[in-house]
Amino acid sequence: MTMDRKKERLMEALEGLSVGDAFGQNFFDARKIIGGWEAKRELPPGIWRYTDDTITAISIAEILLEYDRVIQDELAMRFAQSFDPARGYGPSMYSTLPRIKRGEDWRVLFGSLFGGEGSFGNGAAMRVAPVGAYFAKDLDLVVENATLSAQVTHQHPEATAGAIAVAVGAAIAYQTRQTPLKPNEFIEELVTHVPEGDVKNGLRQALECNNMETKAVAKLLGAGHRITVQDTVPYVIWCASRYLNDFEEALWQTVSGGGDMDTTCAMVGGIVACHVGGDGIPNKWISKREPLPDI
Numbered sequence: 001m002t003m004d005r006k007k008e009r010l011m012e013a014l015e016g017l018s019v020g021d022a023f024g025q026n027f028f029d030a031r032k033i034i035g036g037w038e039a040k041r042e043l044p045p046g047i048w049r050y051t052d053d054t055i056t057a058i059s060i061a062e063i064l065l066e067y068d069r070v071i072q073d074e075l076a077m078r079f080a081q082s083f084d085p086a087r088g089y090g091p092s093m094y095s096t097l098p099r100i101k102r103g104e105d106w107r108v109l110f111g112s113l114f115g116g117e118g119s120f121g122n123g124a125a126m127r128v129a130p131v132g133a134y135f136a137k138d139l140d141l142v143v144e145n146a147t148l149s150a151q152v153t154h155q156h157p158e159a160t161a162g163a164i165a166v167a168v169g170a171a172i173a174y175q176t177r178q179t180p181l182k183p184n185e186f187i188e189e190l191v192t193h194v195p196e197g198d199v200k201n202g203l204r205q206a207l208e209c210n211n212m213e214t215k216a217v218a219k220l221l222g223a224g225h226r227i228t229v230q231d232t233v234p235y236v237i238w239c240a241s242r243y244l245n246d247f248e249e250a251l252w253q254t255v256s257g258g259g260d261m262d263t264t265c266a267m268v269g270g271i272v273a274c275h276v277g278g279d280g281i282p283n284k285w286i287s288k289r290e291p292l293p294d295i
Protein backbone atom coordinates (compact mmCIF):
# COMPACT_ATOMS: atom_id res chain seq x y z
CA MET A 1 0.00 0.00 0.00
CA THR A 2 2.70 2.44 1.06
CA MET A 3 4.81 1.34 -1.87
CA ASP A 4 2.00 2.21 -4.26
CA ARG A 5 1.75 5.77 -2.97
CA LYS A 6 5.51 6.18 -3.14
CA LYS A 7 5.49 4.88 -6.67
CA GLU A 8 2.62 7.13 -7.63
CA ARG A 9 4.44 10.20 -6.30
CA LEU A 10 7.61 9.18 -8.07
CA MET A 11 5.78 8.80 -11.39
CA GLU A 12 4.11 12.19 -10.98
CA ALA A 13 7.47 13.83 -10.40
CA LEU A 14 8.91 12.06 -13.43
CA GLU A 15 5.97 13.17 -15.55
CA GLY A 16 6.44 16.79 -14.52
CA LEU A 17 10.20 16.61 -14.93
CA SER A 18 10.05 15.08 -18.40
CA VAL A 19 7.36 17.42 -19.67
CA GLY A 20 9.38 20.38 -18.37
CA ASP A 21 12.57 19.04 -19.94
CA ALA A 22 10.94 18.46 -23.32
CA PHE A 23 9.14 21.81 -23.21
CA GLY A 24 12.21 23.85 -22.32
CA GLN A 25 14.32 22.08 -24.93
CA ASN A 26 12.28 23.73 -27.71
CA PHE A 27 13.48 27.20 -26.96
CA PHE A 28 17.19 26.80 -27.74
CA ASP A 29 17.13 26.78 -31.52
CA ALA A 30 14.75 29.64 -31.63
CA ARG A 31 16.03 32.41 -29.39
CA LYS A 32 14.18 34.93 -31.49
CA ILE A 33 10.78 33.40 -31.03
CA ILE A 34 10.99 32.82 -27.32
CA GLY A 35 9.31 36.16 -26.92
CA GLY A 36 6.67 35.20 -29.48
CA TRP A 37 5.66 31.85 -28.02
CA GLU A 38 6.02 33.05 -24.51
CA ALA A 39 4.06 36.27 -24.94
CA LYS A 40 1.20 34.41 -26.62
CA ARG A 41 1.47 31.37 -24.36
CA GLU A 42 1.59 29.37 -27.57
CA LEU A 43 2.91 25.84 -27.14
CA PRO A 44 5.89 24.98 -29.37
CA PRO A 45 4.78 22.99 -32.46
CA GLY A 46 5.46 19.32 -33.10
CA ILE A 47 6.44 16.61 -30.67
CA TRP A 48 8.79 17.68 -27.90
CA ARG A 49 11.84 15.49 -27.50
CA TYR A 50 13.10 14.93 -23.99
CA THR A 51 16.82 15.10 -23.19
CA ASP A 52 19.40 13.66 -20.79
CA ASP A 53 17.52 15.15 -17.83
CA THR A 54 14.67 12.71 -18.41
CA ILE A 55 16.80 9.70 -19.28
CA THR A 56 18.89 10.00 -16.12
CA ALA A 57 15.79 10.66 -13.99
CA ILE A 58 14.27 7.46 -15.36
CA SER A 59 17.40 5.59 -14.28
CA ILE A 60 17.00 6.94 -10.74
CA ALA A 61 13.31 6.07 -10.73
CA GLU A 62 14.06 2.50 -11.82
CA ILE A 63 16.66 2.05 -9.11
CA LEU A 64 14.28 3.32 -6.43
CA LEU A 65 11.48 1.05 -7.61
CA GLU A 66 13.81 -1.92 -7.66
CA TYR A 67 15.82 -1.38 -4.46
CA ASP A 68 13.75 1.15 -2.46
CA ARG A 69 16.89 3.31 -2.10
CA VAL A 70 19.77 4.58 -4.21
CA ILE A 71 22.45 1.94 -4.76
CA GLN A 72 25.35 3.84 -6.32
CA ASP A 73 26.97 1.00 -8.26
CA GLU A 74 23.65 0.03 -9.78
CA LEU A 75 22.79 3.63 -10.61
CA ALA A 76 26.14 4.23 -12.29
CA MET A 77 25.63 1.18 -14.49
CA ARG A 78 22.06 2.25 -15.27
CA PHE A 79 23.27 5.69 -16.35
CA ALA A 80 25.87 4.03 -18.56
CA GLN A 81 23.47 1.53 -20.09
CA SER A 82 20.81 4.13 -20.87
CA PHE A 83 23.30 6.64 -22.31
CA ASP A 84 21.98 8.03 -25.60
CA PRO A 85 24.48 10.38 -27.24
CA ALA A 86 21.73 12.17 -29.15
CA ARG A 87 20.16 13.54 -25.98
CA GLY A 88 22.44 16.46 -25.20
CA TYR A 89 24.44 15.28 -22.20
CA GLY A 90 27.09 17.39 -20.49
CA PRO A 91 30.47 17.11 -22.24
CA SER A 92 32.16 14.88 -19.66
CA MET A 93 29.43 12.24 -19.93
CA TYR A 94 30.39 11.41 -23.52
CA SER A 95 33.83 10.23 -22.43
CA THR A 96 32.92 8.71 -19.08
CA LEU A 97 29.63 6.82 -19.48
CA PRO A 98 30.85 4.52 -22.29
CA ARG A 99 33.90 3.65 -20.15
CA ILE A 100 31.70 2.80 -17.17
CA LYS A 101 29.66 0.58 -19.42
CA ARG A 102 32.88 -1.25 -20.26
CA GLY A 103 33.49 -1.86 -16.57
CA GLU A 104 35.68 1.02 -15.38
CA ASP A 105 35.09 2.38 -11.86
CA TRP A 106 32.71 5.36 -11.75
CA ARG A 107 34.31 6.59 -8.52
CA VAL A 108 37.66 6.99 -10.24
CA LEU A 109 36.35 8.35 -13.53
CA PHE A 110 34.01 10.97 -12.14
CA GLY A 111 36.27 11.75 -9.21
CA SER A 112 39.07 12.72 -11.57
CA LEU A 113 37.01 15.36 -13.38
CA PHE A 114 37.93 19.04 -13.07
CA GLY A 115 41.32 18.51 -11.47
CA GLY A 116 39.98 15.97 -8.99
CA GLU A 117 37.33 18.26 -7.52
CA GLY A 118 34.48 16.59 -9.34
CA SER A 119 31.78 18.22 -11.44
CA PHE A 120 29.48 20.98 -10.21
CA GLY A 121 27.43 20.93 -13.36
CA ASN A 122 23.69 20.88 -12.87
CA GLY A 123 23.25 17.24 -13.94
CA ALA A 124 22.82 15.93 -10.41
CA ALA A 125 20.03 18.39 -9.60
CA MET A 126 18.16 18.12 -12.90
CA ARG A 127 17.29 14.42 -12.42
CA VAL A 128 16.59 14.30 -8.69
CA ALA A 129 12.96 15.37 -8.20
CA PRO A 130 11.76 11.73 -8.18
CA VAL A 131 13.96 11.14 -5.12
CA GLY A 132 12.19 13.94 -3.26
CA ALA A 133 8.82 12.61 -4.35
CA TYR A 134 9.56 9.02 -3.40
CA PHE A 135 10.80 9.82 0.12
CA ALA A 136 8.55 12.86 0.54
CA LYS A 137 7.48 11.88 4.04
CA ASP A 138 11.01 11.63 5.43
CA LEU A 139 13.34 14.52 4.64
CA ASP A 140 16.35 12.71 6.12
CA LEU A 141 15.92 9.98 3.53
CA VAL A 142 15.45 12.63 0.84
CA VAL A 143 18.77 14.26 1.73
CA GLU A 144 20.59 10.95 2.06
CA ASN A 145 19.38 9.52 -1.25
CA ALA A 146 19.72 12.79 -3.15
CA THR A 147 23.33 12.90 -1.99
CA LEU A 148 23.99 9.31 -3.03
CA SER A 149 22.41 9.89 -6.44
CA ALA A 150 24.44 13.06 -7.03
CA GLN A 151 27.80 11.58 -6.09
CA VAL A 152 27.68 8.94 -8.80
CA THR A 153 28.47 11.53 -11.46
CA HIS A 154 28.95 14.83 -9.63
CA GLN A 155 31.38 14.61 -6.75
CA HIS A 156 31.77 18.32 -6.00
CA PRO A 157 29.96 19.37 -2.77
CA GLU A 158 28.06 22.13 -4.62
CA ALA A 159 26.51 19.55 -6.94
CA THR A 160 25.30 17.63 -3.90
CA ALA A 161 23.91 20.81 -2.35
CA GLY A 162 22.00 21.56 -5.55
CA ALA A 163 20.58 18.05 -5.71
CA ILE A 164 19.52 18.27 -2.06
CA ALA A 165 17.82 21.60 -2.70
CA VAL A 166 15.76 20.30 -5.62
CA ALA A 167 14.89 16.99 -3.94
CA VAL A 168 13.88 18.66 -0.68
CA GLY A 169 11.93 21.20 -2.74
CA ALA A 170 9.98 18.36 -4.36
CA ALA A 171 9.32 16.78 -0.96
CA ILE A 172 8.12 20.02 0.63
CA ALA A 173 5.99 20.69 -2.44
CA TYR A 174 4.27 17.38 -1.79
CA GLN A 175 3.98 17.88 1.97
CA THR A 176 2.26 21.26 1.48
CA ARG A 177 -0.38 20.17 -1.03
CA GLN A 178 -3.11 20.89 1.48
CA THR A 179 -1.32 23.62 3.40
CA PRO A 180 0.46 25.87 0.88
CA LEU A 181 3.34 28.02 2.07
CA LYS A 182 4.08 31.57 1.02
CA PRO A 183 6.91 31.60 -1.56
CA ASN A 184 9.59 32.77 0.85
CA GLU A 185 8.36 30.37 3.55
CA PHE A 186 8.91 27.56 1.04
CA ILE A 187 12.46 28.71 0.35
CA GLU A 188 13.23 29.28 4.04
CA GLU A 189 12.06 25.79 4.95
CA LEU A 190 14.09 24.30 2.11
CA VAL A 191 17.28 26.23 2.87
CA THR A 192 17.59 24.71 6.34
CA HIS A 193 18.37 21.33 4.71
CA VAL A 194 21.03 22.58 2.28
CA PRO A 195 24.72 22.47 3.28
CA GLU A 196 26.66 25.75 3.43
CA GLY A 197 28.16 26.97 0.17
CA ASP A 198 27.40 28.90 -3.00
CA VAL A 199 24.10 27.14 -3.71
CA LYS A 200 22.87 27.96 -0.23
CA ASN A 201 24.06 31.56 -0.55
CA GLY A 202 22.21 31.80 -3.86
CA LEU A 203 19.05 30.55 -2.19
CA ARG A 204 19.42 33.21 0.50
CA GLN A 205 19.77 35.76 -2.29
CA ALA A 206 16.58 34.37 -3.86
CA LEU A 207 14.78 35.28 -0.64
CA GLU A 208 15.53 38.93 -1.40
CA CYS A 209 13.94 38.76 -4.86
CA ASN A 210 10.48 40.00 -3.96
CA ASN A 211 8.28 41.86 -6.42
CA MET A 212 10.75 41.26 -9.22
CA GLU A 213 10.14 40.16 -12.81
CA THR A 214 11.24 36.61 -13.52
CA LYS A 215 13.64 37.80 -16.23
CA ALA A 216 15.31 40.14 -13.76
CA VAL A 217 15.65 37.33 -11.22
CA ALA A 218 17.22 35.15 -13.91
CA LYS A 219 19.76 37.88 -14.60
CA LEU A 220 20.56 38.33 -10.94
CA LEU A 221 20.73 34.68 -9.81
CA GLY A 222 21.65 33.08 -13.14
CA ALA A 223 19.38 30.68 -15.04
CA GLY A 224 21.99 28.09 -15.91
CA HIS A 225 23.84 30.26 -18.42
CA ARG A 226 27.08 28.84 -17.04
CA ILE A 227 25.63 25.31 -16.77
CA THR A 228 26.66 25.14 -13.14
CA VAL A 229 24.44 24.17 -10.27
CA GLN A 230 25.27 27.41 -8.45
CA ASP A 231 23.82 29.51 -11.25
CA THR A 232 20.83 27.25 -11.85
CA VAL A 233 19.27 25.99 -8.64
CA PRO A 234 18.56 29.27 -6.78
CA TYR A 235 16.62 30.57 -9.80
CA VAL A 236 14.77 27.28 -10.17
CA ILE A 237 13.71 27.26 -6.53
CA TRP A 238 12.58 30.87 -6.81
CA CYS A 239 10.42 30.03 -9.86
CA ALA A 240 8.96 26.92 -8.23
CA SER A 241 8.18 28.77 -5.01
CA ARG A 242 6.28 31.51 -6.86
CA TYR A 243 4.18 29.26 -9.12
CA LEU A 244 3.88 26.10 -7.09
CA ASN A 245 0.17 25.66 -7.76
CA ASP A 246 0.21 26.31 -11.51
CA PHE A 247 2.23 23.90 -13.65
CA GLU A 248 1.82 25.79 -16.92
CA GLU A 249 2.60 29.23 -15.56
CA ALA A 250 5.57 27.87 -13.63
CA LEU A 251 7.13 26.59 -16.85
CA TRP A 252 6.29 29.67 -18.92
CA GLN A 253 7.87 31.82 -16.27
CA THR A 254 10.91 29.57 -15.96
CA VAL A 255 11.59 29.50 -19.68
CA SER A 256 11.23 33.27 -19.88
CA GLY A 257 14.50 33.58 -17.97
CA GLY A 258 16.43 31.86 -20.76
CA GLY A 259 19.63 30.02 -19.87
CA ASP A 260 19.72 26.23 -19.61
CA MET A 261 16.04 25.86 -20.30
CA ASP A 262 15.55 22.11 -20.62
CA THR A 263 17.22 21.77 -17.24
CA THR A 264 15.58 24.68 -15.43
CA CYS A 265 12.19 23.49 -16.69
CA ALA A 266 12.94 19.86 -15.77
CA MET A 267 13.72 20.92 -12.20
CA VAL A 268 10.72 23.22 -11.88
CA GLY A 269 8.40 20.72 -13.59
CA GLY A 270 9.48 17.97 -11.21
CA ILE A 271 8.98 20.09 -8.11
CA VAL A 272 5.67 21.65 -9.13
CA ALA A 273 4.26 18.26 -10.17
CA CYS A 274 4.76 17.12 -6.58
CA HIS A 275 2.47 19.91 -5.44
CA VAL A 276 -0.24 19.86 -8.12
CA GLY A 277 -0.18 16.06 -8.58
CA GLY A 278 -0.68 14.17 -11.82
CA ASP A 279 -4.01 15.89 -12.47
CA GLY A 280 -2.30 19.26 -12.36
CA ILE A 281 -0.16 18.50 -15.41
CA PRO A 282 -2.24 19.37 -18.49
CA ASN A 283 -2.90 16.42 -20.81
CA LYS A 284 -2.20 18.67 -23.74
CA TRP A 285 1.35 19.18 -22.50
CA ILE A 286 1.85 15.49 -21.75
CA SER A 287 0.72 14.54 -25.25
CA LYS A 288 3.22 16.99 -26.77
CA ARG A 289 6.13 15.23 -25.05
CA GLU A 290 7.36 12.15 -26.89
CA PRO A 291 6.23 9.02 -25.04
CA LEU A 292 8.44 7.80 -22.20
CA PRO A 293 9.90 4.31 -22.37
CA ASP A 294 8.34 1.65 -20.14
CA ILE A 295 9.64 1.84 -16.59
Ligand SMILES: [Mg+2]
Pocket residue numbers: 051052053087088089262263
Ligand atom coordinates in the same frame (compact mmCIF):
# COMPACT_ATOMS: atom_id res chain seq x y z
MG1 LIG B 1 19.19 18.16 -20.97
